[in-house]
Amino acid sequence: MSHSPSPDHPLPPPLTPSAYEDTFTRDHLPPPEQWPLLEPLDVPERLNCAEELLDGTITRHGADRRCVVGEHETLTYGELRDRVDRIAHVLVEERGLRPGERVLLRGPNAPWLAACWLAVLKAGGVVVTVLPVLRAGELTTILRSARVAHALCDARFLDDLTEASRQVGEDAPSTLVYGGPGPDDLTERVDAHPTPFTAVRTAADDACMVAYTSGTTGDPKGCVHFHRDVLAIADTYAEQVLKPEPEDLFAGSPPFAFTFGLGGLLIFPLRAGAATVLLERPRPEALLDAVTERGATILFTAPTAYRAMAAGRGDRDLSTLRRCVSAGEHLPAATWQEWFEATGVRLLDGIGATEMLHIFISSTDDHMRPGSTGRPVPGFTATILDDKGTPVPDGEPGHLAVRGPVGCRYLNDPRQSEYVRHGWNHTGDTYVRDEDGYFWYKARSDDMIVSAGYNIAPAEVEEALLTSPDVEEAAVVGVRDPERGLVARAYVVPRAGLTADTDLADRLREHVRSRISPYKTPRSVVFVDELPRTPTGKLQRFRLREGAL
CATH class of the missing domain: 3.30.300.30 (ANL, C-terminal domain)
Structure with missing residues (x-):
């Protein structure tokens, strides 16, 4: 069901008093009149999403369950919590992390990166996860944009961050390295600290991350998301479309810096009490190995990888797969059919955005038409608008607009008023909705x-x-x-x-x-x-x- 946009949508309610000492992120949110209309969520006023994803899941499912499967180690939920708490102690007691400060994470998907992500949030920091392949100039832009105070970096990817810090000068972050030699490495320093760590009592609407867009259309933009938002995507798309089970094993290619990967390979499995395979080099061959050798049941990757895997699977047994999610770009019907013929698994197509944190329109078990992106995820509303912001009839192309429990809040960026208009998030995509409510991708609007x-x-x-x-x-x-x-x-x-x-x-x-x-x-x-x-x-x-x- 769609709704016409109101020219005078109500302003968002006042934010809860923050737990943060450093208020930079909240101070640089868009003005209230430029916020999207948000659907209400039933969450407590005080919420730390890392505590809920880890400690809350342990309370429900136990500490001895397999949680994170890396290339060199496997951690149970209890072992991951132990590592997370020790990292949080290092950040606060050795590095002086103040609640609200931004912490940059740089490294490939791996158990240590997962632990660092959770530790920063548990300690009250705001995560800024970046791709390990970014060069010094790109990193410099992000360090300045988010005013990053601290950084946790895989030792193999330190050089460009060091150069970026040099360019930033006196405002450069305090950097801790993990995975390298010597007693100063984070992997060694954690042993000097105890567990547990008491999570900072963040507000549900305190910022927990600044996610930067991938730059397909120009300069990246920093998208601010709250602790409440992390649980919102898990309790809408994951719970109601993906329907994960505690025995599932997730795998995929997108990095944590890409919110498609952050949700699919960390947030969703932890929320469900499931496990996740984290691959540092997730090429199609490695994804196939995750299924045949590890028994992965849920897969997240892009159409290009599905096409390559279908062509290169050979006689591999992929029978453990029960869910395969495609996003990141348009899924052609030919690719959908090729994967189905190769595996018998029907791809779940979806569209998401960094601005919306994850997928908001998706095919489902009950509503699937190859070539169509699907219908709005429960909790979200979508419509097709013309250039004047008026809904167009079904069957006619127009601009996709969406709203739900999450929405776009750029960090100090004038492009906010382009993405959010009259309470709607305008994704920049041209779509057609058919008479049955299915959405069909046509192109990026430009x-x-x-x-x-x-x-x-x-x-x-x-x-x-x-x-x-x-x-x-x-x-x-x-x-x-x-x-x-x-x-x-x-x-x-x-x-x-x-x-x-x-x-x-x-x-x-x-x-x-x-x-x-x-x-x-x-x-x-x-x-x-x-x-x-x-x-x-x-x-x-x-x-x-x-x-x-």
């Missing part, structure tokens, strides 16, 4: 190709290309044309062993023409070795439009 008066949705052309056995990956963008304004150009990664020449290009154009309207056929095909993507695997269309390959 990706729609208008050629000689015709609208060409890149996703539709890409989907046609991907049905060809000669295509490994494909992306379609609009390029300038003096006669038509824009024309469609396809960037294609051909299957291994093929000769990328004009004959192949002609065959692919004919293949597309035979499946969709001729005017949607790409005017040109450019062969590339790989498509430009962010470190989280999302396609950077703006680089293709700029020709920056």
Whole structure:
């Protein structure tokens, strides 16, 4: 069910008095009139989400259950809590962490990163998790934007952080290294501290993280999320769509810096009392191994990886899988079908956003149509609006707008008023809702190709290309044309062993023409070795439009 946006949506209620000594994050939230309309949550006024995810789960399910499976160690819930509490003691008693200060985390998915994430929140800090592949200049921007006070960094990824700290100067964070040699390493320092650690009594609406967007459309933005928000995504999408069980074993590719991965590989399994496999190099082959060797039952990754796994599974037994979630980019119907034929598991497609923390529209067991993203997750409302903010009839394309128990709050960023309008979160996607309430992705709103008066949705052309056995990956963008304004150009990664020449290009154009309207056929095909993507695997269309390959 959708609702028309109100031009005068009510202001959010006043925030609960904060437990934080450092109030930078709360002081730099958007003004109340720019907040999205939030659905109420039944949570206590004082809530520490790390305590609830770890101590609360132990109370319900016990401390001896398997919790985190790394490449070199496996921790039970009790062992993870012990490590978390000791790290929290180090942060507070050795480093002087004050409640509310920002703490940067840098490293690949691993048990130590999971423990650091929980420890920072339990100690009252605000987590800023970054990708380990970011360079010094990118890190410098984040250190300054979030005014990071402390950092916990995997020893293998220290160099760029050291250089970024040098560039920041006297405001550089106090850095602790883990996984390296010597007595000063965090892995050694924790042994000098006791357990337990009493969690800071944070407010439910105290900030717990600043998550930075992945930069598919330009400069990243810091998205502030509260302790309440972490439980909100677990109790909506995870509980009502994913339906995890305590015996499940999660695995996947997205890093914790990508909120798709943070939810799918840490928050959701801990909330359910389940276990999670954390892979430092989660290539398709490693994901297949997590299923065949570890017995993973729930998988989180992007369409590109599912396509590669379907093609490369060989005779592997993937029968332990019962849930496979796809997000991060549009899931073509051809990929859905290829995975289903290979495994018998129906992919759960979904769309989420860093601004919304996780998935808000998804297919479900009962509501699944290949090629459709699905319906709003229970607790969320979605609608399709025109350029004036008026709902459009079913079957017509428009701008996707959503609201629910979580929403966009940029950290000190003027783009807040672009994302949130009249209480709705505007995702920047063009969608169609059909008469049965299913949402169908067409393009990013700035990706729609208008050629000689015709609208060409890149996703539709890409989907046609991907049905060809000669295509490994494909992306379609609009390029300038003096006669038509824009024309469609396809960037294609051909299957291994093929000769990328004009004959192949002609065959692919004919293949597309035979499946969709001729005017949607790409005017040109450019062969590339790989498509430009962010470190989280999302396609950077703006680089293709700029020709920056």
